[in-house]
Amino acid sequence: WSMSDFEIGKYIGEGKFGKVYLAREKQSGYVVALKVIYKAKLEKYRFHAHLRREIEIQHGLDHPNVLRLFTWFHDEERVVLVLEYAARGELYKVLRAAGCFTERTAATYVASLAGALAYCHKKQVIHRDIKPENLLLDIEGRLKIADFGWAARSNAKRHTLCGTIDYLAPEMIEKKAHDHAVDNWTLGILCYEFLYGSPPFEADEQDDTLRRIVRVDLTFPSTPYVSSEAKDLISKLLVKDSSKRLSLEDIMKHPWIKKNAE
Numbered sequence: 093w094s095m096s097d098f099e100i101g102k103y104i105g106e107g108k109f110g111k112v113y114l115a116r117e118k119q120s121g122y123v124v125a126l127k128v129i130y131k132a133k134l135e136k137y138r139f140h141a142h143l144r145r146e147i148e149i150q151h152g153l154d155h156p157n158v159l160r161l162f163t164w165f166h167d168e169e170r171v172v173l174v175l176e177y178a179a180r181g182e183l184y185k186v187l188r189a190a191g192c193f194t195e196r197t198a199a200t201y202v203a204s205l206a207g208a209l210a211y212c213h214k215k216q217v218i219h220r221d222i223k224p225e226n227l228l229l230d231i232e233g234r235l236k237i238a239d240f241g242w243a244a245r246s247n248a249k250r251h252t253l254c255g256t257i258d259y260l261a262p263e264m265i266e267k268k269a270h271d272h273a274v275d276n277w278t279l280g281i282l283c284y285e286f287l288y289g290s291p292p293f294e295a296d297e298q299d300d301t302l303r304r305i306v307r308v309d310l311t312f313p314s315t316p317y318v319s320s321e322a323k324d325l326i327s328k329l330l331v332k333d334s335s336k337r338l339s340l341e342d343i344m345k346h347p348w349i350k351k352n353a354e
């Protein structure tokens with residue numbers, strides 16, 4: 093493959109190592125996202141080995157809710173990743189526009205995330221980072237984890253620097269050892285935010301957010317649109333002791349998910 097196999101379309105987003113463009117493969121007409129990474133940048137950050145490993149990992153993943161890395165190629169100055177194009181873009185822009193999601197939509201996304209994470213953990217890949225900027229939607233509105241990982245964000249304007257602390261689990265803040273149970277915590281944060289439109293521990297000052305997280309100062313605004321089953325699931329994920337958080341399997345068997353996820 094080479095760049096001449098593709099017609100390059102609009103600029104989509106920015107990673108630390110490169111830019112992402114909409115593109116169409118000329119022979120098949122297939123629309124993809126091309127991520128162009130400059131080798132000079134890789135040299136500067138000594139990222140060759142890391143990128144190669146990331147590519148191997150990502151290329152081996154095949155799940156409906158994990159954004160596909162179809163293939164890759166390089167020329168003298170660039171490495172190009174041929175990624176699945178998610179036509180509806182960043183999930184967070186859709187959430188901001190809608191304010192909040194219905195219980196069916198929220199449960200469907202939480203089930204998709206739990207399924208994708210369980211699949212990745214089974215493949216011994218636990219560095220999937222389900223930060224909001226990493227979530228995209230395809231043309232059917234299906235959720236895709238696009239793990240930007242080291243490559244930082246797409247063009248997510250959603251977060252100023254401080255906004256990103258909303259997703260930190262207590263053990264991360266207290267600098268304790270953490271494992272993939274942080275993903276279960278993040279799922280709780282995301283589920284809350286899908287239903288209420290903002291994350292549970294949001295505060296004006298960063299320090300207040302950190303204090304609320306480590307105290308798990310969780311309160312549910314009284315609204316008729318959020319069922320007690322939803323609150324039950326969130327309360328079983330936003331648990332300080334990471335070993336006591338609901339497992340991915342148990343999330344998928346939870347009554348609220350069984351009842352609402354499509």
Ligand SMILES: CC(C)CCNC(=O)Cn1cc(-c2ccc3c(-c4nc5ccccc5[nH]4)n[nH]c3c2)cn1
Nearest residue numbers: 125146147150176177178179180181238239240246
């Ligand atoms: C190191 C490597 C093997 C990891 C592979 N993963 C990545 O490179 C992660 N990555 C995915 C992207 C990315 C960014 C944006 C999109 C989009 C997309 N569609 C959009 C529609 C409207 C507005 C924005 C959109 N972004 N589709 N597919 C994408 C893929 C950028 N980096």
